[in-house]
């Protein structure tokens with residue numbers, strides 16, 4: 570969107586909503602209402618899988634709305650450019666190398682991250698892997714690898730962050746699932762199961778943690794144009810230009826986080842307008 574278009578849309582929005590006194594801001598081509606989301610909570614977030622793709626875009630969107638961000642992936646080298654980009658936004662960004670697929674001891678490792686980074690009000694469980702293979706021939710070790718990273722690591726991260734979120738008075742946990750949790754695509758069995766189970770985990774967590782002021786959001790995107798499609802566990806030949814951009818997914822995630830504390834988007838599916846590829 571050009572800046573002159575942006576201004577005119579801003580004017581239209583304000584005309585259409587004369588009762589709001591909330592200031593608006595412009596991020597990644599979108600206008601957002603600056604709401605009083607959890608006004609007493611610190612603008613501090615943790616994002617897993619923040620070195621590229623959707624996680625990197627989410628980290629950027631959070632930083633541009635004033636969040637300090639703890640960044641997790643397997644390698645500090647891959648996180649360093651993201652850390653520098655976020656610091657240029659004027660927020661604190663710290664990078665932590667954690668292999669989330671090593672679920673043994675993971676809770677303790679995340680607790681160490683929190684001990685260093687400090688308080689939090691937002692956790693985005695984004696890290697994950699794609700995997701294609703027919704159920705009939707998927708090796709048990711591959712199945713376990715997908716479940717470990719896409720599901721069990723999220724379970725462990727959640728257990729690690731809950732004491733901090735509860736002690737701080739609440740917050741928002743966003744789990745990145747997939748449309749594959751809800752629709753059947755041949756050759757995506759292990760992946761679909763991991764993401765469907767993540768939806769179930771989120772649902773139960775939401776009702777368990779509500780009394781602690783913790784909102785749980787599941788965002789399930791359709792195909793997004795990220796490096797996941799180039800990884801060696803994914804064999805697929807889709808038209809990348811028809812996919813969602815990571816920035817659009819990030820903007821959607823940010824919207825769920827910035828909602829006023831009395832509202833929650835529990836389960837959101839975001840598809841390319843052309844549908845599933």
Ligand SMILES: NC(=O)c1ccc[n+]([C@@H]2O[C@H](COP(=O)([O-])OP(=O)(O)OC[C@H]3O[C@@H](n4cnc5c(N)ncnc54)[C@H](OP(=O)(O)O)[C@@H]3O)[C@@H](O)[C@H]2O)c1
Pocket residue numbers: 617618619620621622623624641642643644647667668669670671695696697698699718745746747748789790791792793794795796797798800
């Ligand atoms: N792209 C899509 O079409 C799509 C659609 C729906 C849902 N999703 C979901 O969205 C999430 C992000 O996907 P993406 O497309 O952005 O993937 P991506 O481009 O492959 O990025 C994955 C991120 O996760 C990190 N990561 C991978 N394995 C890790 C491990 N063992 N420990 C710690 N970090 C690890 C990677 O960093 P390092 O390699 O540096 O560790 C990277 O930052 C995933 O959960 C995916 O299932 C993606």
